[in-house]
Amino acid sequence: MSKLLEMRGITKRFPGTVALDDVSISLDGGEILALMGENGAGKSTLMKVLSGIHQMDEGEIVIEGEQMHFSGPLDARAKGIAIVHQELSIFPHMTVAENVMANRQPSSGGFVKNAALNEEATKYLLELGVNINPRTRAGSLNTSHQQLIEIARAISMNPKILIMDEPTSSLSDKEIDKLFEILLDLKKKGLGIIYISHKMKEILTLADRITVLRDGKYSGDLARAEATEAEIIRLMVGRDSHFVFPPKSDAGPTKPLLSVRHLSCGDKVKDVSFEVEEGKILGLFGLMGAGRTESARTIYGLEGKYGGEIEMDGKVVAIRTPGDAIKEGLAYLPEDRKQDGLFLGMPVKDNIVANILKKVSPNGIVNEKIINDDATQMVAKFQIKVPTVATKVSSLSGGNQQKVLLAKYYKAEPRVLFIDEPTRGIDVGAKSEIHRQLRELANSGKAVVVISSELIEVMGLSDKIVVMCEGRVTGAVTGDQMNESNIMTLATKFLDSTAQEA
Amino acid sequence: METKTLEATNKTTFGEKLKKLFAVRELFMIILIVLALVVLTILSPNFLKRANLVSVMISLVPNAIIAIGMVMCLLEGTFDLSVGGVMAFTGTLVGVLMLKGFPIWAAIAITLLVGVVIGLINGFFIAKIHVHPLIVTYGMQRITRSAATILTGGYSIYGFDSKFGVMGSKYIWVLPLMVWFMFLLVVVFDILFRKTKYFRQAYYLGSNPNAALLSGIKVDSYKIQTFTLAAVCATIAGIVLASRIMAGTPTAGDGIEMQVLAAGVIGGCSMSGGEGTVIGCFLGVVFLALISNALTIMSVSQYWQGVVTGVILIAAVSIDMILKQRRSTLK
Ligand SMILES: Nc1ncnc2c1ncn2[C@@H]1O[C@H](COP(=O)(O)OP(=O)(O)OP(=O)(O)O)[C@@H](O)[C@H]1O
Numbered sequence: 001m002s003k004l005l006e007m008r009g010i011t012k013r014f015p016g017t018v019a020l021d022d023v024s025i026s027l028d029g030g031e032i033l034a035l036m037g038e039n040g041a042g043k044s045t046l047m048k049v050l051s052g053i054h055q056m057d058e059g060e061i062v063i064e065g066e067q068m069h070f071s072g073p074l075d076a077r078a079k080g081i082a083i084v085h086q087e088l089s090i091f092p093h094m095t096v097a098e099n100v101m102a103n104r105q106p107s108s109g110g111f112v113k114n115a116a117l118n119e120e121a122t123k124y125l126l127e128l129g130v131n132i133n134p135r136t137r138a139g140s141l142n143t144s145h146q147q148l149i150e151i152a153r154a155i156s157m158n159p160k161i162l163i164m165d166e167p168t169s170s171l172s173d174k175e176i177d178k179l180f181e182i183l184l185d186l187k188k189k190g191l192g193i194i195y196i197s198h199k200m201k202e203i204l205t206l207a208d209r210i211t212v213l214r215d216g217k218y219s220g221d222l223a224r225a226e227a228t229e230a231e232i233i234r235l236m237v238g239r240d241s242h243f244v245f246p247p248k249s250d251a252g253p254t255k256p257l258l259s260v261r262h263l264s265c266g267d268k269v270k271d272v273s274f275e276v277e278e279g280k281i282l283g284l285f286g287l288m289g290a291g292r293t294e295s296a297r298t299i300y301g302l303e304g305k306y307g308g309e310i311e312m313d314g315k316v317v318a319i320r321t322p323g324d325a326i327k328e329g330l331a332y333l334p335e336d337r338k339q340d341g342l343f344l345g346m347p348v349k350d351n352i353v354a355n356i357l358k359k360v361s362p363n364g365i366v367n368e369k370i371i372n373d374d375a376t377q378m379v380a381k382f383q384i385k386v387p388t389v390a391t392k393v394s395s396l397s398g399g400n401q402q403k404v405l406l407a408k409y410y411k412a413e414p415r416v417l418f419i420d421e422p423t424r425g426i427d428v429g430a431k432s433e434i435h436r437q438l439r440e441l442a443n444s445g446k447a448v449v450v451i452s453s454e455l456i457e458v459m460g461l462s463d464k465i466v467v468m469c470e471g472r473v474t475g476a477v478t479g480d481q482m483n484e485s486n487i488m489t490l491a492t493k494f495l496d497s498t499a500q501e502a
Numbered sequence: 503m504e505t506k507t508l509e510a511t512n513k514t515t516f517g518e519k520l521k522k523l524f525a526v527r528e529l530f531m532i533i534l535i536v537l538a539l540v541v542l543t544i545l546s547p548n549f550l551k552r553a554n555l556v557s558v559m560i561s562l563v564p565n566a567i568i569a570i571g572m573v574m575c576l577l578e579g580t581f582d583l584s585v586g587g588v589m590a591f592t593g594t595l596v597g598v599l600m601l602k603g604f605p606i607w608a609a610i611a612i613t614l615l616v617g618v619v620i621g622l623i624n625g626f627f628i629a630k631i632h633v634h635p636l637i638v639t640y641g642m643q644r645i646t647r648s649a650a651t652i653l654t655g656g657y658s659i660y661g662f663d664s665k666f667g668v669m670g671s672k673y674i675w676v677l678p679l680m681v682w683f684m685f686l687l688v689v690v691f692d693i694l695f696r697k698t699k700y701f702r703q704a705y706y707l708g709s710n711p712n713a714a715l716l717s718g719i720k721v722d723s724y725k726i727q728t729f730t731l732a733a734v735c736a737t738i739a740g741i742v743l744a745s746r747i748m749a750g751t752p753t754a755g756d757g758i759e760m761q762v763l764a765a766g767v768i769g770g771c772s773m774s775g776g777e778g779t780v781i782g783c784f785l786g787v788v789f790l791a792l793i794s795n796a797l798t799i800m801s802v803s804q805y806w807q808g809v810v811t812g813v814i815l816i817a818a819v820s821i822d823m824i825l826k827q828r829r830s831t832l833k
């Protein structure tokens with residue numbers, strides 16, 4: 001029997017880059033193949049070739065022994081290939097149902113059958129454990145629901161080959177568990193699944209086999225039995241390396257830069273108090289919906305009116321808008337990068353200096369040399385994989401776009417940097433580089449507040465962790481109290497026992 | 503059991519259908535229009551007279567027909583500035599053809615075909631060569647208006663077969679045929695845009711062009727079809743107008759593109775795409791027509807009409823934006 005899928009000798013060039021160079025992969029029915037590699041290694045590009053979005057320059061795609069020629073996404077879909085893209089591709093103005101069944105609405109005689117449309121969409125959403133009205137506008141939903149809509153869209157196509165490009169980047173643990181259940185179920189039904197993620201834990205639980213790419217080339221294959229984190233990383237970066245968190249601050253208590261007292265806002269933030277000390281990294285941990293992001297947004301002036309007080313250097317400040325917050329030396333790097341942070345159509349360098357235009361334009365005249373120098377320095381510091389600093393951000397790989405955003409906020413030299421999910425979508429190597437940069441920022445007399453749902457990351461990075469649950473602060477841990485069971489107890493304090501199990 | 507559940511689902515869908523049909527914006531438009539009607543009736547005793555109302559209806563026919571094509575453009579986050587020129591050109595072309603001895607049906611058919619070609623040209627340059635719609639359609643506006651002038655030597659042309667005038671001369675009940683024809687088009691296209699897979703693509707395209715491409719919508723050819731519909735609507739408007747006034751005038755439809763765009767935005771279309779309905783835009787056209795009628799019958803000086811229209815335009819959209827923000831912060 002021939003393989004479900006074989007991609008042989010795939011080469012794909014973009015102006016200035018060879019994104020894929022003679023890459024071959026294969027996939028069986030009933031198999032979950034993990035595709036790994038550093039940011040910019042070519043994973044998404046390979047999947048875009050397979051799903052008909054990019055046309056390869058060389059190579060062949062063979063499905064069940066039959067040679068394929070895809071000239072567009074519809075061709076690939078017709079052959080049973082469905083993909084969940086790394087970038088969200090939601091239609092914000094349209095209903096949830098219209099999003100799930102995008103351009104495939106049940107219809108008769110050209111007329112959309114609305115009842116059937118909603119029913120169909122609901123069916124797939126419920127399978128994923130999502131209970132939302134199919135008539136809701138997709139744009140009004142949070143990112144995790146939007147991501148689930150896309151997953152439902154792909155599954156609803158009843159594909160033979162299901163491609164998932166970092167599908168869990170904004171899902172909660174519970175949602176991820178549900179998704180994995182479904183993937184394992186689909187696998188049992190004989191589907192071939194290609195799964196891309198930078199989260200080791202996911203890969204090691206889910207994958208039957210791992211194919212690693214490096215710099216656009218095939219780097220190696222690992223069967224589940226022989227796969228270890230170290231081995232995967234060796235194939236990814238081409239040498240042995242192990243990543244450790246940077247050493248924590250050894251200073252004792254320092255003076256608080258930012259103090260938040262009895263902050264409340266809406267029903268998501270209730271009487272939140274904490275202090276951010278100079279030279280320290282503070283972790284803000286909680287489960288999905290604990291109010292971490294909302295607290296940060298409130299402090300940054302994004303939620304408007306709030307109760308309680310915000311103090312900088314011991315003085316009460318009024319923050320009504322992000323402008324006020326920036327003046328006080330705050331910066332907030334949002335969860336939703338694409339929407340809130342990048343100028344996709346502009347060059348990398350202009351993105352990096354976007355927040356410091358004054359500094360790069362002495363006497364009001366933009367100085368290209370300063371911009372180039374600054375940008376080049378940041379590209380090196382954050383290991384951004386990009387041909388030149390003049391390259392448009394839109395042509396970067398997903399992870400590298402995130403690094404550009406990090407560089408931009410880093411460059412703005414805030415006194416207190418709030419950073420929401422700092423390493424989402426970033427490969428393991430770059431992750432530890434970013435951790436080092438954050439520590440360096442703190443060591444230089446600034447302060448960093450890290451919001452992350454990855455407990456290991458928060459624990460490894462923070463000098464102190466403030467834990468939230470249901471909009472309230474339930475405690476803070478430091479030093480040797482900083483362990484998983486302590487933190488999880490605090491994070492689930494107000495949740496009933498059933499929710500704790502889930 | 504069976505019937506009960508059926509009833510229940512029917513009920514909700516009916517309620518929802520109503521809600522959808524009068525999605526907040528349309529309701530806002532209707533309130534605006536009723537408000538305008540009340541104010542106008544109080545201000546001018548002549549307003550409610552049948553003759554006046556009928557003349558308002560007649561005057562808005564070209565705008566309403568053009569609005570249909572414009573809605574499709576707006577849904578995709580684009581616009582067509584050539585519609586006024588196309589309307590003038592095709593309105594004179596159909597006349598010239600008839601004067602040349604073509605039978606009425608042939609003149610109309612040829613003119614429609616020319617409309618299609620104009621739309622294809624617009625669409626080709628926009629979708630395939632990637633010239634900005636502003637340039638292409640503005641250029642086409644200049645070309646077509648010029649062509650209309652060349653075609654007629656700069657004068658209006660008369661003397662068509664009286665059968666051609668049926669759109670304005672034949673009345674059903676109290677309204678001329680052209681008004682019924684407009685209603686028919688508006689209702690049909692409103693339904694098509696709400697219900698058909700083909701026209702729903704415009705919403706997908708406007709809401710997220712990139713995602714639309716990924717979900718297999720043939721973006722380029724759809725864009726071309728969009729500009730073709732816009733040009734065909736303008737052509738129909740041109741022919742209908744020529745039929746009503748029994749003349750072809752090269753200056754017809756001057757500035758109509760901006761009026762229709764404004765009507766679209768008042769009626770709930772977003773300039774960035776993804777939002778809007780044909781009914782909404784039609785109500786916008788009605789509202790603007792009422793305003794201009796009011797200014798005329800209250801004999802507001804020609805000099806001041808622009809000021810009043812401009813102020814009302816900005817005020818109407820502002821109120822809606824404020825209400826919208828209220829609603830979203832309440833949520
Ligand atoms: N449309 C494009 N134009 C030019 N270059 C591109 C384009 N898309 C991708 N590239 C380049 O191809 C290379 C591979 O990118 P790709 O998106 O496949 O990486 P990836 O492995 O998915 O990385 P990540 O983990 O960050 O998502 C990168 O160097 C990227 O800059």
Ligand SMILES: [Mg+2]
Nearest residue numbers: 044086397398
């Ligand atoms: Mg990628």
